[in-house]
Amino acid sequence: MAIKDHRLTDEEYASNFGDIHPPFATRDAALVDANRCLFCYDAPCTKSCPTGIDVPKFIKQISTDNNKGAAHTIFESNIMGGGCSRVCPVEKLCEGACVYNLMEEEAIPIARLQRYATEKAIREKWPLFQRAQSTGRKVAVVGAGPSGLSCAHVLARSGVDVTIYEKEPRGGGLMTYGIAAYKITQDFCAEELEYILSIGGISIRYEQELGRNLSLAALQTQYDAVYLAFGVGLARQLDIPGEEQKGVVDAIRFIYDIRTKGYPEVPVGDKVAVIGLGMTAIDAATQAKRLGAKEVTIVYRRTHAEMPCTQAELDIAKLDGCQLLWLAAPKAVLGDGTRVTGLLCSLMQLGSPDASGRRTPADTGETITLEVDMVIKAAGQLPFTQLVQDAGLANEKGKIVTGGSGVTTINNVFAGGDCVNGGKEVVDAVQAGKDAAAAILNYIDSAHS
Amino acid sequence: MANLNTDFLGIRSPNPFWLASAPPTDKKINVLRAFEAGWGGVVWKTLGSQVKNVSSRYSAVDYHGSRVMGLNNIELISDRPLDINLQEIKECIRLFPDRAMIVSLMADNDKQSWHELIRKVEDTGAHGLELNFGCPHGMTERGMGAAVGQDPEIARLVVEWVMEVATIPVITKLTPNVHSVVPTGRASVEAGSQALSLINTIQSVTGVDLDTFIPNPNVAGKSTFGGYCGPAVKPIALKMLTTIAQDPVTAKVPVSGIGGISTWKDAAEFMLLGATTVQVCTAVMKHGFRIIEDLCEGLSNWMDEKGFARITDFIGRSVPTLTHWEDLDMNYHIVARIDPAKCIHCGLCYIACEDASHQSISLTAGHPYNTYTIKEEECVGCNLCKLVCPVDSCITMVEQRHGAEYLNWKEFQRRGLPLNDH
Numbered sequence: 001m002a003i004k005d006h007r008l009t010d011e012e013y014a015s016n017f018g019d020i021h022p023p024f025a026t027r028d029a030a031l032v033d034a035n036r037c038l039f040c041y042d043a044p045c046t047k048s049c050p051t052g053i054d055v056p057k058f059i060k061q062i063s064t065d066n067n068k069g070a071a072h073t074i075f076e077s078n079i080m081g082g083g084c085s086r087v088c089p090v091e092k093l094c095e096g097a098c099v100y101n102l103m104e105e106e107a108i109p110i111a112r113l114q115r116y117a118t119e120k121a122i123r124e125k126w127p128l129f130q131r132a133q134s135t136g137r138k139v140a141v142v143g144a145g146p147s148g149l150s151c152a153h154v155l156a157r158s159g160v161d162v163t164i165y166e167k168e169p170r171g172g173g174l175m176t177y178g179i180a181a182y183k184i185t186q187d188f189c190a191e192e193l194e195y196i197l198s199i200g201g202i203s204i205r206y207e208q209e210l211g212r213n214l215s216l217a218a219l220q221t222q223y224d225a226v227y228l229a230f231g232v233g234l235a236r237q238l239d240i241p242g243e244e245q246k247g248v249v250d251a252i253r254f255i256y257d258i259r260t261k262g263y264p265e266v267p268v269g270d271k272v273a274v275i276g277l278g279m280t281a282i283d284a285a286t287q288a289k290r291l292g293a294k295e296v297t298i299v300y301r302r303t304h305a306e307m308p309c310t311q312a313e314l315d316i317a318k319l320d321g322c323q324l325l326w327l328a329a330p331k332a333v334l335g336d337g338t339r340v341t342g343l344l345c346s347l348m349q350l351g352s353p354d355a356s357g358r359r360t361p362a363d364t365g366e367t368i369t370l371e372v373d374m375v376i377k378a379a380g381q382l383p384f385t386q387l388v389q390d391a392g393l394a395n396e397k398g399k400i401v402t403g404g405s406g407v408t409t410i411n412n413v414f415a416g417g418d419c420v421n422g423g424k425e426v427v428d429a430v431q432a433g434k435d436a437a438a439a440i441l442n443y444i445d446s447a448h449s
Numbered sequence: 450m451a452n453l454n455t456d457f458l459g460i461r462s463p464n465p466f467w468l469a470s471a472p473p474t475d476k477k478i479n480v481l482r483a484f485e486a487g488w489g490g491v492v493w494k495t496l497g498s499q500v501k502n503v504s505s506r507y508s509a510v511d512y513h514g515s516r517v518m519g520l521n522n523i524e525l526i527s528d529r530p531l532d533i534n535l536q537e538i539k540e541c542i543r544l545f546p547d548r549a550m551i552v553s554l555m556a557d558n559d560k561q562s563w564h565e566l567i568r569k570v571e572d573t574g575a576h577g578l579e580l581n582f583g584c585p586h587g588m589t590e591r592g593m594g595a596a597v598g599q600d601p602e603i604a605r606l607v608v609e610w611v612m613e614v615a616t617i618p619v620i621t622k623l624t625p626n627v628h629s630v631v632p633t634g635r636a637s638v639e640a641g642s643q644a645l646s647l648i649n650t651i652q653s654v655t656g657v658d659l660d661t662f663i664p665n666p667n668v669a670g671k672s673t674f675g676g677y678c679g680p681a682v683k684p685i686a687l688k689m690l691t692t693i694a695q696d697p698v699t700a701k702v703p704v705s706g707i708g709g710i711s712t713w714k715d716a717a718e719f720m721l722l723g724a725t726t727v728q729v730c731t732a733v734m735k736h737g738f739r740i741i742e743d744l745c746e747g748l749s750n751w752m753d754e755k756g757f758a759r760i761t762d763f764i765g766r767s768v769p770t771l772t773h774w775e776d777l778d779m780n781y782h783i784v785a786r787i788d789p790a791k792c793i794h795c796g797l798c799y800i801a802c803e804d805a806s807h808q809s810i811s812l813t814a815g816h817p818y819n820t821y822t823i824k825e826e827e828c829v830g831c832n833l834c835k836l837v838c839p840v841d842s843c844i845t846m847v848e849q850r851h852g853a854e855y856l857n858w859k860e861f862q863r864r865g866l867p868l869n870d871h
Binding site for chain 1: 794818
């Protein structure tokens with residue numbers, strides 16, 4: 001057993017990381033599903049979309065060959081509608097609410113139709129929005145992820161000059177660096193970013209990190225307002241013996257490497273344990289398998305009923321051949337001094353519900369040892385607590401506390417997305433960006449009137 | 450198992466399904482395939498004046514993902530040599546003696562031409578003649594087709610010519626491109642036509658190409674008015690059929706119903722409104738002859754279910770139930786009821802009623818599903834909500850009579866009863 005890179009041929013990598021939800025091959029194929037849509041009034045799908053995309057309207061527009069209208073309808077509510085069509089857990093959002101579910105019929109494939117409606121617009125950079133004449137107002141946005149970009153786009157449309165400060169060398173945030181490659185490609189992330197920027201009035205300064213080479217105080221003086229959208233990113237540690245060994249990696253870093261280094265360059269073990277069962281855990285487990293790991297076991301301390309990922313996500317992992325070890329909590333990473341040899345787990349049982357309503361796992365005292373040579377930790381992400389505290393922002397365990405619409409405790413500083421909510425979906429971040437942009441415009445107007 | 454045997458003026462066929470005079474019946478190869486598939490009869494594509502057809506010939510209306518809701522054509526009558534057609538008709542009759550063979554005719558507009566054509570056709574052994582007084586394009590400019598059918602007196606004259614020589618049953622096919630089909634129908638019957646068939650196609654423009662700006666079908670950059678048929682025209686055909694079934698003169702002759710018949714249900718509806726046989730074209734042009742299987746089986750099963758042993762048991766049965774508006778019962782009142790167990794919360798009933806009817810549905814907001822309930826006191830019983838609801842039997846109309854007695858509009862006025870107050 002060993003952790004190795006270059007396990008597969010180029011063809012195998014390409015096949016393993018191919019698009020998991022391929023787009024409609026033809027217009028006819030899209031129309032079959034578009035025409036199934038009932039065009040609900042006050043539609044449950046729209047109400048279940050955090051950005052409130054008018055789903056029946058854009059599907060109707062597809063069916064009338066008004067492709068420009070369909071793209072506009074989507075982007076008007078969600079400028080990352082293209083990316084969201086690939087990464088949204090639609091089974092618990094729009095598609096989960098589709099009224100066809102109540103007829104025991106297949107829901108309308110809203111995400112796939114949304115991809116159909118947006119793909120060409122993004123690739124060909126359709127000028128669907130007009131930037132208002134520059135007002136001379138300037139806003140700084142920290143973080144070029146979904147929330148920051150969404151906020152920047154609304155502001156730019158309104159004539160504000162926006163500068164985005166991004167710590168990475170590329171924009172897109174979680175989309176670019178933190179999601180399974182078979183869901184969304186780097187090329188698409190770059191295209192989507194370019195499309196958003198094509199409105200004009202937005203510039204991005206890369207490798208600018210708050211607390212390192214960028215200070216909030218400076219931004220506050222240079223700009224009329226600042227929007228903080230730097231997300232979360234610190235991996236939660238397990239705090240168990242052996243965790244510091246080589247061969248124990250965190251899922252965020254693992255996925256980041258896959259997205260930035262190229263598949264052959266990312267080493268993976270023969271037998272891998274993934275700890276946790278959120279979306280990131282699934283992305284790590286499936287991609288470990290797709291990189292060539294022989295066995296992948298997902299270790300989760302609760303049961304199927306409490307799992308944070310969706311069933312659709314779990315199904316991807318199962319179809320990839322990942323094993324699941326339910327009711328097991330890591331107790332120690334075992335090693336021989338040079339490499340990981342196993343993961344010792346406590347077997348759990350469920351006790352009474354905790355504050356979130358999920359039943360709390362309790363140690364049974366029994367243990368089990370998994371023979372593994374690699375452990376990927378996906379036990380959740382933590383906010384940048386130090387950064388938030390240093391900035392003097394009111395926070396709750398590192399999550400910035402805001403009033404409605406992203407208003408923080410500091411005048412002219414706004415915040416939204418994962419750094420406020422602790423880590424939700426891309427589509428939630430987009431909406432937070434929109435809300436904050438509205439608040440910022442309001443603030444700028446009143447500050448100058 | 451119900452008996453589908455049909456006797457139309459002595460013309461027998463094993464079922465009431467005939468193929469209408471059209472491209473599927475213009476040559477032996479098609480007709481033999483149709484008979485092999487089980488069609489009861491054919492009306493051979495119109496013979497007569499020599500013509501030449503253009504390319505292209507058809508255009509269609511699609512609706513909400515469904516192709517060919519309506520079909521339009523600018524094809525003329527048969528452009529094959531008459532002798533070949535006659536020879537092939539004879540062979541088809543020989544090979545399938547139990548099937549009905551009707552030949553559609555449209556001679557040049559003189560007595561001599563009609564007489565010659567009829568004699569030649571009768572020599573084939575055909576069982577009946579159908580006079581094409583309905584073709585709405587191409588032939589009308591030459592004083593034929595709809596030009597005859599649109600003028601009752603010209604129709605009467607031509608039928609009289611025909612009846613001078615015809616020895617087999619004559620069916621006159623009526624054009625719908627008139628304000629009423631009854632005058633020409635009457636004239637034809639009075640002149641001796643033993644039966645009627647309707648409707649022929651409806652003049653139409655199916656659409657305009659939004660890139661080239663040329664209406665379809667496009668013939669080298671130009672188009673022309675065509676004849677519209679298919680499911681879209683069925684309601685119009687049924688109405689015209691009913692007027693023929695209700696007129697004291699035309700009601701005396703058997704009718705072959707035509708106009709958008711695609712399923713056994715369509716056929717049963719035509720028969721309930723007076724058709725003895727039905728003629729099909731567009732559905733076959735879309736799907737081929739194989740649809741005859743379900744046409745027969747479906748009709749037969751429905752007849753069994755309703756206790757009809759033979760088709761004459763129900764032909765015309767619904768005709769008396771179509772009455773004048775002022776004879777409708779104003780005390781009859783229904784209100785919509787939504788079954789909450791079946792409702793899928795799509796809101797279609799609500800928005801239809803709110804924007805287009807009587808604001809009789811209330812919306813209770815929910816996330817993500819709203820609840821919709823009928824305001825019975827506001828509901829006028831229009832059916833709109835039930836029509837737009839995508840769930841079968843979710844919305845039903847419940848009878849809540851205003852009074853026990855039958856009360857029509859004339860009586861309502863006579864009594865000076867109150868009109869709506871809002």
